Amino acid sequence: xxxxxxxxxxxSSSWYAIKDALKxxxxxxxxxxxxxxxxxxxxxxxxxxxxYLIAGRPSGNMSIWEVLLLVVxxxxxxxxxxxVDALNLRLQFMLRYxxxxxxIDIYASLTPAQRRDSxxxxxxxxxxxxxxxxxxxxxxxxxxxxxxFTTAVLLFSSLANFDLLAASLVTVSLLxxxxxxxxxxxxxxxxxPKQAATSRRAEYLENQLRYARSGTELSVLNGAEQFAHxxxxxxxxxxxxWMKIMSIRFTSAFVSGFIALLLIAGALxxxxxxxxxxxxxxxxxILGVVSAMLATKSAGSAYGELMASAPIVMRYLKLRxxxxxxxxxxEAARLQLLAPRTSNILMECEDxxxxxxxxxxxxLNNLCLEVEQGxxxxxxxxxxxxxxxxxxxxxxxxxPQTGQIYSRLGKHEVxxxxxxxxxxxxxxxxxxxxxxxxxxxxxxxxxxxxxxKVDLASHVKALSDGLDAxxxxxxxxxxxxxxxxxxLALARxxxxxxxxxxxxxxxxSVDAESESKLFKMLKAETPERAVLLVSHRAxxxxxxxxxxxxENGTLAQSGTFKDLKNQDGRFRKLFESQDWNxxxxx
Ligand SMILES: Nc1ncnc2c1ncn2[C@@H]1O[C@H](COP(=O)(O)OP(=O)(O)OP(=O)(O)O)[C@@H](O)[C@H]1O
Numbered sequence: 001x002x003x004x005x006x007x008x009x010x011x012s013s014s015w016y017a018i019k020d021a022l023k024x025x026x027x028x029x030x031x032x033x034x035x036x037x038x039x040x041x042x043x044x045x046x047x048x049x050x051x052y053l054i055a056g057r058p059s060g061n062m063s064i065w066e067v068l069l070l071v072v073x074x075x076x077x078x079x080x081x082x083x084v085d086a087l088n089l090r091l092q093f094m095l096r097y098x099x100x101x102x103x104i105d106i107y108a109s110l111t112p113a114q115r116r117d118s119x120x121x122x123x124x125x126x127x128x129x130x131x132x133x134x135x136x137x138x139x140x141x142x143x144x145x146x147x148x149f150t151t152a153v154l155l156f157s158s159l160a161n162f163d164l165l166a167a168s169l170v171t172v173s174l175l176x177x178x179x180x181x182x183x184x185x186x187x188x189x190x191x192x193p194k195q196a197a198t199s200r201r202a203e204y205l206e207n208q209l210r211y212a213r214s215g216t217e218l219s220v221l222n223g224a225e226q227f228a229h230x231x232x233x234x235x236x237x238x239x240x241x242w243m244k245i246m247s248i249r250f251t252s253a254f255v256s257g258f259i260a261l262l263l264i265a266g267a268l269x270x271x272x273x274x275x276x277x278x279x280x281x282x283x284x285x286i287l288g289v290v291s292a293m294l295a296t297k298s299a300g301s302a303y304g305e306l307m308a309s310a311p312i313v314m315r316y317l318k319l320r321x322x323x324x325x326x327x328x329x330x331e332a333a334r335l336q337l338l339a340p341r342t343s344n345i346l347m348e349c350e351d352x353x354x355x356x357x358x359x360x361x362x363x364l365n366n367l368c369l370e371v372e373q374g375x376x377x378x379x380x381x382x383x384x385x386x387x388x389x390x391x392x393x394x395x396x397x398x399x400p401q402t403g404q405i406y407s408r409l410g411k412h413e414v415x416x417x418x419x420x421x422x423x424x425x426x427x428x429x430x431x432x433x434x435x436x437x438x439x440x441x442x443x444x445x446x447x448x449x450x451x452x453k454v455d456l457a458s459h460v461k462a463l464s465d466g467l468d469a470x471x472x473x474x475x476x477x478x479x480x481x482x483x484x485x486x487x488l489a490l491a492r493x494x495x496x497x498x499x500x501x502x503x504x505x506x507x508x509s510v511d512a513e514s515e516s517k518l519f520k521m522l523k524a525e526t527p528e529r530a531v532l533l534v535s536h537r538a539x540x541x542x543x544x545x546x547x548x549x550x551e552n553g554t555l556a557q558s559g560t561f562k563d564l565k566n567q568d569g570r571f572r573k574l575f576e577s578q579d580w581n582x583x584x585x586x
Contacts, residue, residue, distance in 0.1 A: 010306055013313035014145075017138035024098040025091055029139065032087040036147035039080050039295050042073065044154035047288035049073045054280040077291045084147075088140045095136035103128050106323055112397040114323075118197070125203075126196035127316045134309035135316060141306040148174065148299030155292045162285060163275040169267035170289055174296060176259040180252030181304025187248045188308035191241040202234035212474035213423065249304075256300065264289065337396075340370065340406040346500055346530055347371045347394055352403030354393050354553075363389045364553040367403070371500065374527030378541050379534045381550035382574065387534045388419055388504055390550065394532070395502055412439060415498035419505050419534070421489040423480075425472025428460055432467075432492050442495050450495045453521050454487040455514055482509040490518065494525070501525070503533040507540070519543045538575035549574070 021029040050073065053066055062070075106124055114120045127135070152171050159167035208214040209227050218224040271277060271285055340348040347370065354364040363386045371377045371394075379387045392398040394405065395414055415435070424431055432447055442450075447467055451457040463469035463478060470477030480488065486509045493501055501522075507515045515537070522531055523543050533544075541547055542561045549557040549564070549571050556570045564571040 006307070006310070009314045010310040013138060013310040013317075014142035014306060016317055017135075017313060018142055020098070021091060021095060021139035025094040028087060028091045028094060032084065032091055032140070032143060035080060035084045035087055036143050037150065039077070039084055040147040040150035041154055042077050042080065043151055043288045043292035043295055044158040046073050046077075046291055047155070047158040047284045050284035050287055051281045054284065074287065077294055081294055088144075092136045092140055095139065096131055099131045099135045102320075103131065106319070109323060112392075113399065122196045122200060123315065123319050125200040126193065126312070127319055129196065129199055130192075130309070130312045130316065133305075134312045137305055138309050138313050141302040141309070144302035145299060145306060148296040148302070151292050151295045155288055158288065159285060162277045162281060163271050165274065166267040166270040166285070169263045169270065170292065173260040173263035173267070174299065176256035176263075177300025178303045180256030181249075181300045182307050183252050184245065184249045184304040185307030185310075187245050189311055191245060192308075192312060195238045195241050198234050198237045202231055202238060205231035205234060212472065213425075253300075264293075337405060337407045339408040344373050345370045346373050346407070346409055347532075348406040349390075349394055349400075350404045350406070352393060352400040352405070354389060354398060354400045354403075362553055364393065364400070367393075367550075367553070367555060369394075369548050369555065369558070371530050371532050372546070373499075373530055375545040376522065376526055376531045376533065376543055378544035378547045379532070379550060380536070380541065380547060380571070380574065381556075385550040386553035387550055389553075391416075391502055391504055391532065391534065409498075409500055412497070413499045414502060415493045415496035415500070416502045417489055417493040417504065417506050419508075421486060423471075423485050425470075425475055425477065427465070427468050427470050427477075428463070428488070429467040431471060431488060432495060434492065435496065440497075446495060450491040451488075453494055454491045455517055456484060456487050456491060459484065483511060483514065486510055487514070487518070499529050501529060501531045501533075503531060505534050505536065508536070515540060541575075547571070 018029070049069060053062065053070055103124070106127070110120070110124070152174055156167045156171045159170060205227050208218060209224060209231065215224070218227055267289065268286065271282055277285065340346070349370075350368050352364055352367040353362050354367075355362045367386075367390060369377075369379075369390070379390060381387050389398065393400050395416060396405070396407075424434070426434070429447065432450065433441055436442055444467060448457055451460055460466060460469065471480065473479050486506065490503070490506050493503065493506075503522075507518055510518065519540050520543075522533075525531065526545075535541060535544075544561055547557075547559060547561060547564055548555060551570060557564055557567070559567075
């Protein structure tokens with residue numbers, strides 16, 4: 001019924017889970033182990049001590065110490081069992097937070113490529129979803145089963161003195177539970193991977209309703225109810241999986257419970273009618289059986305949970321190892337990048353072809369471009385021409401299928417401002433210093449200088465808390481206009497010490513006058529550092545030292561602004577409806 005690999009994964013996942021439990025919560029794990037072992041030994045002790053103390057002795061003949069021992073041995077099982085339950089819960093909660101922190105760290109460590117890979121994201125989501133019921137329970141379940149096994153062995157040896165058949169029947173009565181719950185485990189393993197992608201989608205849809213910014217947009221669009229409907233449909237699918245598992249759980253609990261009852265009935269009948277043990281010993285034996293049932297009451301479900309969780313825990317351990325190694329691989333791949341052959345070139349790509357997946361058409365064809373030290377290089381082209389993709393390939397966010405990337409810049413020497421900046425609702429200071437948390441936190445003076453550069457200093461000064469002003473109305477903070485958010489993000493990029501700033505349409509929401517100031521400022525940033533930018537505005541391109549024009553992923557034209565403007569080519573056509581000299585007119 002159980003394959004070897006299934007049992008192997010149960011054993012090794014239990015081993016790792018107990019090791020994790022000892023690592024994350026040593027005293028509680030040790031206390032639980034001790035309490036479980038005492039609980040496991042109590043039923044057998046009851047049979048032995050009760051039989052020994054009562055057999056053939058009138059009740060008035062016992063010393064106070066013997067009575068006390070009787071009380072502890074017979075009455076102790078209840079408080080001990082309650083203590084074990086409390087320790088179990090405590091351990092599970094401690095592990096729940098330990099794994100939650102670990103999964104948060106996993107989310108934080110994902111590379112942009114891993115974030116785009118739905119298989120990896122689904123695996124991390126499955127790990128996240130498995131924390132409360134699988135990862136944090138595995139150690140408790142394993143200890144529970146070890147305890148139940150010890151109870152069964154000890155009880156068997158103490159009952160076997162009176163009646164071997166009864167002892168065997170009581171021990172075997174544990175098996176139907178285990179068999180039933182292993183079926184539940186199989187069902188959970190079958191449905192668990194299926195639910196991860198659906199549950200991630202449900203969570204995404206629900207989050208859009210929960211977060212103030214997207215929720216407001218949905219209300220304005222009259223789309224909130226539609227989102228609620230989609231979220232409920234996805235949750236409904238996940239609920240369906242759970243209901244199937246619960247039905248199997250109910251049926252197996254009922255059937256296995258009934259079979260166990262028959263076996264216990266057989267054991268008692270044998271004790272009473274077959275072996276004809278004295279009444280006092282019979283009472284001890286019955287007490288032992290009842291206590292054993294209490295001590296092993298959750299062994300069946302613990303076994304089911306352990307078996308169901310085993311592959312999930314193993315997948316989590318694999319994910320942990322995989323992400324650790326890909327981190328190193330990415331770093332190694334970056335370090336292996338060859339430097340461009342000419343010393344004044346910071347970054348270069350040669351004959352690059354890129355498609356988003358094996359089946360898709362190429363988005364970049366035979367692309368060659370270079371970014372020279374201290375220069376502003378612009379990428380232009382119609383929507384969908386491949387500009388953002390080219391930037392992602394150049395900066396290592398996407399791996400090209402063919403071609404070469406050359407770079408002489410480390411991870412912290414390139415600062416990227418993406419096309420769609422996220423409006424993180426932090427304080428102004430937190431927003432600006434976000435990338436520098438692990439390197440060098442900029443001083444207030446540097447923050448104000450960066451805000452000056454993007455012409456936002458006076459606006460921030462006017463806010464009641466200045467740099468510590470909270471952004472986002474849902475936190476009783478202030479909101480910014482679209483252009484102001486963009487300028488704040490640009491200030492954040494400028495704060496870096498990077499030798500290359502990569503700016504994907506950094507001023508698309510900025511008004512013409514501010515845009516002009518920003519481009520003059522960017523020009524002033526060079527020659528200390530280079531800028532690679534995407535722009536759709538013709539007149540801003542006069543600030544660029546070199547322009548590449550992409551058409552359907554192919555380099556159609558390249559040269560200086562003057563050259564391209566004077567040539568009768570794609571560049572002129574693309575920008576003919578725009579004003580070339582807006583700056584001069586002002
Ligand atoms: N993750 C993706 N998977 C599949 N195709 C994609 C993906 N991202 C972009 N594309 C496609 O690749 C092509 C180039 O997109 P890209 O974003 O690079 O264009 P762009 O030149 O930056 O456009 P825009 O000016 O609109 O920002 C487009 O046809 C787009 O649909």
